[in-house]
Amino acid sequence: MIHRVDYSIKIPANKSLTGKDITIPSNVGLQTIGALLNVSIMPGKAIRDKFEKSGQQYLSVAAQAMIDTGASGSVITPQIAGQLGLIQTGYTLVASVNNQQRQPEYYGSIGFSWGGIADTALTACPLVGCDCLIGRNILQYWYFTYDGKNGTVVICD
């Protein structure tokens, strides 16, 4: 399936400095905010199946995720991992600009607005500017096009 995300931003008159409705073109929107996606984070499939079999509801958390081709694995904040009570399955070495340290790795899933769900390892690490990073462990299953000229991201999963 092909999914196209458009990054034009509509600012209503009551929030606009000019007092009029403003639409920021999609190419400017994408350049400004980056390739963000609305996602939901939830426990991994084996845990969700268990909840569903027992007729219980599992928790999920809505988050803004940035597609990050520089990250080998996907990342969530420690707050989200704690809220969902995800199962820790190990550690990942994370390098930032200033530091390198082992961070906990959890078994979870990321759900996308088009209905796709990626069951994967999620590293927990405090992040600046977003709640989640979609790393190459998910991108390896996608065709992904960043169209800066038209301000769209196209994902085929």
Next chain:
Amino acid sequence: MNNQEALKANLQYILDNRDELLMQYFGKYIVVNNQEIVGAYDSYENAVQDAIQKYGEEAGFLVHHLTKEETVNFVVRAQI
């Protein structure tokens, strides 16, 4: 031993035996429970699902991708 201690002990087992394990399980996702290799898989998802089924969620088993050099996730947005 609580869950966190078990995870740390399992990680230490891998670090202490890395060279030996590489010879046998290079490229695999290995599952370590009670400081013992209990499975080797081609994907993280299969490794976790099988380990949960066999040992339960609270066991403190560890899943580790065994590669020549440990993968470092470079995260520019990380606040560490």
